[in-house]
Amino acid sequence: MRIFLKRLAGMLVVLVGVVLLLFIMLRIIPGSPVTTLLGERASQQVIDRMTEELGLNDPLFMQFLRYVGNALHGDFGTSYKLNRPVSALIMSAFPNTVRLSIFAALFAWGVGIIAGIISAICKNQQRFRLLSSLIDRLFMGGALVGVSMPVFMTCLFLQYFLAYRVQLFPLSGFDQPLSVVLPAIALGWNSAGTVARMTRSSLLEVMQADYISTARAKGRGSAGIILCHALKNSMLPVVTMMALQISSMLSGAVITETVFGINGIGRLAVTAIQSRDMPLLQGTVIFTTILVMLGNLAADTLYSVLDPRIRREG
Amino acid sequence: MEMKEQVREPDFVLEIRHLRSSFFTRRGEVPAVNDVTIQVPRGKIIGIVGESGCGKSMTAKSVMGLLKYPGRVVSGEILLEGRDIAGMKERELRKICGNEITMIFQEPMTSLNPVIKVGKQVSEALLLHHRELSRAQAREQAIEMFRKVGINEPEKRYDCYPHELSGGLRQRVMIAMAMVCRPKLLIADEPTTALDVTIEAQILKLMKQLRDEIGMSIIIITHNLGVVAELCDYVYVMYAGKIMEQAETFELFDHTAHPYTKGLMDSIPRIGSNAEHLHTIPGVVPNLLHLPKGCLFSNRCPYADDRCRQERPELYQVSQQHCARCFLLEKTGEEAEAHG
Ligand SMILES: Nc1ncnc2c1ncn2[C@@H]1O[C@H](COP(=O)(O)OP(=O)(O)OP(=O)(O)O)[C@@H](O)[C@H]1O
Ligand SMILES: [Mg+2]
Numbered sequence: 001m002r003i004f005l006k007r008l009a010g011m012l013v014v015l016v017g018v019v020l021l022l023f024i025m026l027r028i029i030p031g032s033p034v035t036t037l038l039g040e041r042a043s044q045q046v047i048d049r050m051t052e053e054l055g056l057n058d059p060l061f062m063q064f065l066r067y068v069g070n071a072l073h074g075d076f077g078t079s080y081k082l083n084r085p086v087s088a089l090i091m092s093a094f095p096n097t098v099r100l101s102i103f104a105a106l107f108a109w110g111v112g113i114i115a116g117i118i119s120a121i122c123k124n125q126q127r128f129r130l131l132s133s134l135i136d137r138l139f140m141g142g143a144l145v146g147v148s149m150p151v152f153m154t155c156l157f158l159q160y161f162l163a164y165r166v167q168l169f170p171l172s173g174f175d176q177p178l179s180v181v182l183p184a185i186a187l188g189w190n191s192a193g194t195v196a197r198m199t200r201s202s203l204l205e206v207m208q209a210d211y212i213s214t215a216r217a218k219g220r221g222s223a224g225i226i227l228c229h230a231l232k233n234s235m236l237p238v239v240t241m242m243a244l245q246i247s248s249m250l251s252g253a254v255i256t257e258t259v260f261g262i263n264g265i266g267r268l269a270v271t272a273i274q275s276r277d278m279p280l281l282q283g284t285v286i287f288t289t290i291l292v293m294l295g296n297l298a299a300d301t302l303y304s305v306l307d308p309r310i311r312r313e314g
Numbered sequence: 315m316e317m318k319e320q321v322r323e324p325d326f327v328l329e330i331r332h333l334r335s336s337f338f339t340r341r342g343e344v345p346a347v348n349d350v351t352i353q354v355p356r357g358k359i360i361g362i363v364g365e366s367g368c369g370k371s372m373t374a375k376s377v378m379g380l381l382k383y384p385g386r387v388v389s390g391e392i393l394l395e396g397r398d399i400a401g402m403k404e405r406e407l408r409k410i411c412g413n414e415i416t417m418i419f420q421e422p423m424t425s426l427n428p429v430i431k432v433g434k435q436v437s438e439a440l441l442l443h444h445r446e447l448s449r450a451q452a453r454e455q456a457i458e459m460f461r462k463v464g465i466n467e468p469e470k471r472y473d474c475y476p477h478e479l480s481g482g483l484r485q486r487v488m489i490a491m492a493m494v495c496r497p498k499l500l501i502a503d504e505p506t507t508a509l510d511v512t513i514e515a516q517i518l519k520l521m522k523q524l525r526d527e528i529g530m531s532i533i534i535i536t537h538n539l540g541v542v543a544e545l546c547d548y549v550y551v552m553y554a555g556k557i558m559e560q561a562e563t564f565e566l567f568d569h570t571a572h573p574y575t576k577g578l579m580d581s582i583p584r585i586g587s588n589a590e591h592l593h594t595i596p597g598v599v600p601n602l603l604h605l606p607k608g609c610l611f612s613n614r615c616p617y618a619d620d621r622c623r624q625e626r627p628e629l630y631q632v633s634q635q636h637c638a639r640c641f642l643l644e645k646t647g648e649e650a651e652a653h654g
Binding site: 220 | 383405408411413417419425427428429435
């Protein structure tokens, strides 16, 4: 429990650091949000009044304190561009992003782990050499494609083949039940490839371990060996990997949401960047940071459930 | 005919006949076990000794069906109470392993699964072979076995993970795991090499005691002749995949016949002897990929002559229950004495 609280405190510190850094960075980049907001031809008087209204003339420190103070009350400011409260915008986008990420993760990790296991089994066994090596190569080839293809390419390919040529899934939007399929695959494929390759190599390595021989000497059959003795051990590095993937998936979500026209946090962030919409950008970044941290916390928890050596040392 | 055989043959739990196991590597066939014949009488402790890499572990793994690709049994028979288990299907072999034959491995540190409680790993062996047992019963029996192998507070230890136990305790867990099904044969592959001397003595004593209690046979693999002297009834000396000498323990120590065995005996450090003059066998173990044409030991043997380098010797009878693979023993026992 104490460890948990410690982690939580650490997360808070990181969050404040992220906000501060972002705050400073947004204000030292050239160009003022006011000109973007009002257009190039606005008169100096209007610009001055607007700058004053937005509090942009105050010292940076004051601006920061005011922002944090408001944020603690759930007020993240009002979007310059969309002219609505940032919290409301995020709340409407948030469920979409979470849904997309969860399905992408399910696809990536489910398919990745299963493909990795099958590949490892095929690689390891001596009967049906030809068939099993074919399956192994097929899966690893698919994984390689996933790892090496940029997300936006995967998006376009999937849209072209599965939504346009063969109209299995909606082309874009997020309002039908099947809408989530293509974006989730596009977003998850990369991670699936990494996870599959990692699961395979980790499982193959674990299968060489002494304790696997012990289990066989005990009379465990091949299936029992993998399920009861090898899998849990081989998942340890994979879980670490998965924790790292959470953040890369969220950044991939920016692209996926844009290509598929999904109203999510990623697309909000893109809008915010394009229009120098500082409150909106700050809001989205803070939210994404929280998501990543929660994901890492979950991964760490899972890791300590899997590995007793971590659990007791604390 | 059958009756006659039964009368004539002593009661062997395990008989390995002309076993060959090889690794088929890219550079060629590595004959790790090369025509090995070993007999294990019921209730006896058999020792297999030899330098590192001579194929002791591979012999044991061949019996358990544990050879890893690209290694496999090439030919020979492995008879467990008359049933040939070398040609058995994997599924049937698994029913025998862990139940009728069990094995303790060289490395207690890595031989237990790090993410499963040790008690569960022991009761797993029971549950696999005795479907009629409930989990609670298996737990009870495992704890009972823990007590028997001298683990303090067995109930508490049952729920420990391997990393929470010392090396000695882990090896005791391994022994408990190997004994819990009351096997007919226990193969212990260097059970004490990784442990310190006090623990070693305890573990060896424990194994002997359990042998007397359960009445099983034991094969002890070791390169420590002290362990052999203390424990074994009969000894096989292995070199480069072949049996070089075999004899009852006292006979082997009193009338060492093979130059290789002599070399091994001379290499035992003794209290009082000058450590700087510690005897070693000169030369190196031959590369298994390019075995010499003649006797496998000829390149290191002080007695080797031209014939030794050209021809391979058979196992010659030295006396009853004592054979050695050396031309020196081909003729009469007297000549063997002169050299031994
Ligand atoms: N995967 C492999 N490929 C080729 N040769 C191998 C392989 N594994 C083992 N060997 C060979 O098998 C031989 C016998 O090895 P084994 O493990 O039985 O030795 P050992 O007598 O148990 O030695 P130690 O006392 O070190 O345990 C070794 O000389 C080694 O060269
Ligand atoms: Mg060995």
